[in-house]
Amino acid sequence: MAFRLWKKAIIMTLRERKMFVVFTGIYTILIFLTSFFIETTLSGGGGGLATYFIVIFFITSLILSLLYAWILVARNRRTWATLKAIGWTNGNINSLVTGIILYTTLMGFIIVIEVLFHYAAIMTYLQSVKLLTGYPIILISLLPVVLTFAIFLFVQIIAIFVANRKVLKVRPMLALKRVGE
């Protein structure tokens, strides 16, 4: 049953096009930059500055994830109230909300991995044909991406927790109120 609700969450996320594109885009950039600075730190470059940037991106992703969760629940309060009125439990709605939040983040990761593959391929080609000489090339390896994934997953768990708490507070009676009341 939860699997079905996650599938529906994906459909609903994709149809909320504007919000999906904006947040997936921001997540993609944040994930890319976090991976990049983790790679720099692990390879011993950048000094303390790289660690400083990792902390900044972690805090930014946390704030953005909380904002996304807050917007998601607040903008759709009437929907959650209606679903509760027609018999959905808090757990059912939380499954849907969890699916929406996780899918948006996961799409950011898939885009980053796709971009990194192309980036690595292009850089390797340019180096092999000696078109790119004299420039330091930083290729992001798998470990920083996995570490970034773990960080973002942790952040999303906090966001899901906050969203679930907000969903609990939505009363089904709200569904009966007139729009704008």
Next chain:
Amino acid sequence: MIEAMDVNKEYRRAGAIIRALIDINLTIKSGEFVIIQGPTGCGKSTLLNVLSGLDLPDSGKVIFDGENIARAKEDRLSKIRRQKVGFIFQDFNLIKTLTAIENVESLLWPTVLRDREIENRAIAALRDVNMLERKDHFPAEMSGGEKQRVALARAIVGKPRVVFGDEVSGNLDPESEKDVMELLKQINNDYETTMIIVTHRESVAKYGDTIVRMDKGRIV
């Protein structure tokens, strides 16, 4: 089917206590078409909330299908609403990112039914309300009357014992109101579904077997 016994409900608003329901006693039989009528603020929507398990009374009993729901836990009330109750709202409350058929199916998503069964039931419900040809349309592409018919399909897709409607024709023109009310009457006749409709409109009253008139929190 539903029995309210000495039901009272109060609200606090801006520091004042509002007695929304005062000593309500009401019996609704299975298959009955009940219209609850009264002026704005008379307590009719509160009565609908309490009878349907959306809200709990401060005192008294609400016996729904043999079970006192006045003290039931939220999860139990959710289950009762999903299995035995259908809702129609004045503002339709369709989910804008879902098509007509998905809106109807949404009631059954958190159940153990298979996808195929859910789809078949939704198609049957949409056929009942003459909206099958619009099944892939989004709410934004439908008129008020069409949205309310889809909402009605969602209300009946779970084969409920009771359908509650709150000002179901409040946002409809007279012609759409007639269509929707006749559909409700037809479903009431065909499936013996109990209908409890709250309205302030006199034109809706003629569809009811029983008219409950309310004023200042009391049945008059």
